[in-house]
Amino acid sequence: MLRSPAAGSVPRVASERVTIPAAAARLDPDSRRWVEELAGVGRAHDDAVARLHALLLRAARFEVSRRRAGLSHLRGGDHDDLAQESAADALVSVLEKLDDFRGESRFTTWAYKFALYEAAVNLRRRAWQDRELPIEPDSWQQLASRLASPAEHAMETELLEAVQRAIGEALSEHQREVLVATTLNGVPIDVLAERLNTSRGALYKTLHDARRKLRGRLADAGFDLAGTGGGQ
């Protein structure tokens, strides 16, 4: 079972806040109320913390519900335990980072992202718990054969063969491992980061550098990569 606060209870958090962030002066009325009450003390603060916990719990349950299909191995009660745990962690994060809120979004949108993040990380971790990660460092060598009908897709086959060569020639062993695990074998980047004892950001930097090397190698070989990566 996951650890979680008793159902319906608000986790105990330190209530030492006395400074109101400077940005509070330009917040929308609802966000300003949240910030002032959470930064204050006494009954209004306690009530605001309870409302914030309820809001974060709704967000965490929303995320668990969205991803429930991939969690068939969890029992029904575990879903809510996971949401409770995520909401409790998010509550601590929101209160710790309250000074960082600049009012560039609504307070509720800002707070939601912490609960969704905690829930998503917990869900991915649970989905891969006790599973061997399919890193398969050599699986990239069959990349071009992933095309079912290579003769009908000569251009794609040629490009994939070039990508396959570039993976072997241009990347370090660590870059290959990260690229293959996250892009070919579907391992979530934060799950891989945890197993490799590093951070999601650091691992994405590795992936980013690997992709840049591949693009450079392919461009040097004369391939037109326009429209291949999305996000443009």
Added chain:
Amino acid sequence: MMGSDPGEHRELLAALLGPAGPELTCEECFEQLDRYVDRELVHGGADADGALPGMRAHLAGCPACREDHESLRELVRTRDSR
């Protein structure tokens, strides 16, 4: 295993090669995600992309941040419609 669908080829290449242009880091993406979503929902995606260049490219290249973005946008959209 990939089939012969051209869309799957594009997805495979996109996953391997990632976005072409400059992109935010995961930390910058998380930092700006609430601002991006509120702008998307109030002013539209073009306005959000104009205010936060590099966000869309990162979301295209990072599946975990993309999931975070989709969840936040859906949650805020659902709550706003009530």
